[in-house]
Amino acid sequence: MTSTLPVETSNFRVEIDEQGIAHMVFQPAGGMPVTDAQGHAELAGVWTKLSAHPQVKVILVRSEGKAFCAGGELGMVEEMLASEAVRQRVMREARDIVRGMIDCSKPIVSAINGAAVGAGLAVALLADISVAARNAKLIDGHTKLGVAAGDHAVLIWPLLCGLAKAKYYLLLCETVSGEEAERIGLVSHVVDADQLQAEALNIAHRLAAGSQSALAGTKRSLNHWLHAAWPAFEASLTAEMMDFGQRDAREGVNAIKEKRTPMFGKASS
Numbered sequence: 001m002t003s004t005l006p007v008e009t010s011n012f013r014v015e016i017d018e019q020g021i022a023h024m025v026f027q028p029a030g031g032m033p034v035t036d037a038q039g040h041a042e043l044a045g046v047w048t049k050l051s052a053h054p055q056v057k058v059i060l061v062r063s064e065g066k067a068f069c070a071g072g073e074l075g076m077v078e079e080m081l082a083s084e085a086v087r088q089r090v091m092r093e094a095r096d097i098v099r100g101m102i103d104c105s106k107p108i109v110s111a112i113n114g115a116a117v118g119a120g121l122a123v124a125l126l127a128d129i130s131v132a133a134r135n136a137k138l139i140d141g142h143t144k145l146g147v148a149a150g151d152h153a154v155l156i157w158p159l160l161c162g163l164a165k166a167k168y169y170l171l172l173c174e175t176v177s178g179e180e181a182e183r184i185g186l187v188s189h190v191v192d193a194d195q196l197q198a199e200a201l202n203i204a205h206r207l208a209a210g211s212q213s214a215l216a217g218t219k220r221s222l223n224h225w226l227h228a229a230w231p232a233f234e235a236s237l238t239a240e241m242m243d244f245g246q247r248d249a250r251e252g253v254n255a256i257k258e259k260r261t262p263m264f265g266k267a268s269s
Contacts, residue, residue, distance in 0.1 A: 009042040010039070016053070020058065021056075021060050021204045022053070022058070022059045026063040026064070030065065031065050033067060033120070035069065035076070035120070040090065044093035047097070051103070051105045060200060061108065062111040063111075063113055067114030068136070069118075070120060074253070077145075091237060094119075097152075098233065101123070102227070107219060110124045111131050113133050119151060121152070121153075125138070125156060125186065131199055137175050138177075145256070148239035150241070155226060155230070155232060248265075
């Protein structure tokens with residue numbers, strides 16, 4: 001690696017190699033990557049830095065943990081339940097993550113191993129090319145938590161896999177395997193787990209060798225489909241943050257902590 005990007009978080013690091021590939025690596029190694037408050041904030045701002053970095057030609061998002069990224073840690077979620085100010089801050093950051101990835105001029109490749117949840121799933125699926133292990137688990141668990149699916153799914157799932165499949169998986173919180181995700185068009189490519197990192201890196205190398213202006217222009221043009229769907233994203237994000245102030249979200253968090261099925265509509269206030 002030739003250089004590192006000044007990102008101060010224990011959740012991920014960024015290293016730039018000699019070919020101009022920025023490796024965004026979720027960590028810790030061998031552990032369960034999550035996003036805490038600091039990591040979520042850094043994730044919101046990193047795309048602008050990478051887009052402007054003169055050495056970066058392509059971004060490869062991968063994990064050295066036993067999962068891709070399991071989303072927001074429970075402590076951050078509990079802070080959102082308790083504080084309107086925290087909800088507003090997280091809402092701004094969630095918007096910046098999505099817009100940052102869409103507007104980033106550099107192609108983004110994701111290598112999805114294990115579970116991808118919450119902000120981790122957003123990064124995995126908003127990548128321009130997503131490569132998943134066959135045994136990967138894509139989980140949008142918002143409605144099971146008692147909040148609307150608001151951080152990326154309403155924006156991009158209908159474009160990737162169609163409205164019928166998007167409604168099925170998002171309303172029911174059904175887990176999507178890597179193999180099923182490719183079948184329905186939710187990811188670009190699926191490979192065996194032991195081939196994941198090599199295949200994603202190969203794709204990143206091919207992009208790094210391409211015309212940067214041609215790639216940027218193609219990505220920018222294609223992403224007008226996402227800009228056209230932006231009002232739907234804003235509506236879902238607002239609904240999600242409003243729901244974090246309701247008792248169903250408190251019941252959802254309690255159910256996770258107590259390892260039981262939530263009982264929405266019966267939760268005490």
